[in-house]
Amino acid sequence: MTTLSSTDVDWLVTLLAGVAATEIMPRFRNLGTGDVQQKTSAADLVTEADVSAERAITAALLKRFPDCVVIGEEAVADNPALLDGWSKTDKLAFVIDPIDGTFNFASGVASFGVMLAVVKNGETIAGIIHDPVGKDWIMAQKGSGAVLRRSDGQTSALTVAAPLGAVDRMIGSASWQYMDEPARSRVAGNLGKCLGSVAYRCAAQEYRLLAGGHIHFALYHKLMPWDHLAGSLITMEAGGYLRRLDGSLYQPADMDGGLLAATDADSWHLLREALLQA
Known part of the structure; x- marks a missing residue:
């Protein structure tokens, strides 16, 4: 409460x-x-x-x-x-x-x-x-x-989209521009495995798309509390699944570790493997 x-x-x-x-x-x-x-x-x-x-x-x-x-x-x-x-x-x-x-x-x-x-x-x-x-x-x-x-x-x-079960059917956002190499090029290239991508350069609008069921994931590297606390709660309350890239819960004090939000746990694991693999 x-x-x-x-x-x-x-x-x-x-x-x-x-x-x-x-x-x-x-x-x-x-x-x-x-x-x-x-x-x-x-x-x-x-x-x-x-x-x-x-x-x-x-x-x-x-x-x-x-x-x-x-x-x-x-x-x-x-x-x-x-x-x-x-x-x-x-x-x-x-x-x-x-x-x-x-x-x-x-x-x-x-x-x-x-x-x-x-x-x-x-x-x-x-x-x-x-x-x-x-x-x-x-x-x-x-x-x-x-x-x-x-x-x-x-x-x-607000309700996230229904799970699709395959990365090549998913549309989402990945903020690779803040990553260091080689992760930067790896994630940018791996986005091609998805059905499509969006790049609003605005977490406020990306979380809106995700929580409203219009995209299937959002990946972030830079974690500042004002960028993600509101959107992460809204996403989870809309039925989504959100964790840091090591699988741990995202907490207000967290400033690193990346963040992946998806429609459900299974999709989260599929996306982490597909987007981060070398």
Whole structure:
């Protein structure tokens, strides 16, 4: 059971939409030359929208939950020590990715999302992913299933696709670009064994496709909590199977080991063998 009430969840949903409407969407396809900065590479960007959105979400969370812990992607970029021991707190911890898919956002491509996960005592208890363009949310609370909530308040259950039993019938996503060689070339080449692949450069949208039954897997190498905690919970609550590449459970404190999400355990093992083999 979570320590979030239905009123709290509704408030979080409204918060993400409100910040997206005021801080993100007015800047979409309207960024100035000084509004986009590189972090670690030309593919790793931060914009004024990321910073402003995270600042607004953080302030609202601290006002409603004064004793909470807030872990934001941009705050951690400025102060990596924020990640030290954060997941062990018995307080509510909110993990924010103000814009997942910043490269797309900065490029004017409408494939990005706002991600928020709630962690308590080392366990992810809620996850929300907001699509500011489509103006809806995918969301889950632990043990309660996953749903798509539309802007009119209507909800529908999310369910992963039926297992297919063969890799050459599956479509999915693999973020090989963050891997070191030789794994990088190996995974990129092995994707050809699948029926097809998608590359949204946006975990928020990839988890949406997986939890909604539109693709069959998603493989990730780089594990940052704001990128995967919300989506991993939503995927599992939609009936999917998600583990680190060594088969261990994915925990909020995990920062390495890769991550593979699939429709079921059998497909997970088939995909790990097919995508990672030399």
